[in-house]
Amino acid sequence: MDLLEYQGKSLFARIGVPVPEGRAAATAEEARDAARELGGTVVVKAQVQVGGRGKAGGIKLAETPDEAYERAEEILGMDIKGHTVHRVCIERASKIKAEYYASFTLDRSAKKHLGMISAK
Numbered sequence: 001m002d003l004l005e006y007q008g009k010s011l012f013a014r015i016g017v018p019v020p021e022g023r024a025a026a027t028a029e030e031a032r033d034a035a036r037e038l039g040g041t042v043v044v045k046a047q048v049q050v051g052g053r054g055k056a057g058g059i060k061l062a063e064t065p066d067e068a069y070e071r072a073e074e075i076l077g078m079d080i081k082g083h084t085v086h087r088v089c090i091e092r093a094s095k096i097k098a099e100y101y102a103s104f105t106l107d108r109s110a111k112k113h114l115g116m117i118s119a120k
Helices: 005-014 028-038 065-075
Strands: 022-025 042-046 059-062 088-092 101-107 112-118
Touching (some): 005 022, 005 088, 022 028
16 A cells, blocks of 8 residues: 555554644645644645655745645645655644655565665
8 A cells, every 4th residue: 555645644643653733735726725723834746656756846835825825836746756746744843853765565575564764
């Protein structure tokens, strides 16, 4: 099962894992509405099933709802490593001390779950 970031975070939230408050948006108008609802600085994040979104310009800060609209306009339709962005996630910005990436998959040959965590 391949999940987009906002889908995975929704599942985590349902079982009590803390995640930043956010909304998925398929249009720039929805992104502006989500930013207005969340308030404050938000992050507009491309929702594609590939790494390197930030380096490709698919993750941007927005200080106001109108900036969130502009950032979503820039990101929606963007191609990131062969994946077209059809949806963005609007999240309340967080102060980050350290950032780690986690991935979980099924190792079919070993018939086991495999978890990976990386600082890069």
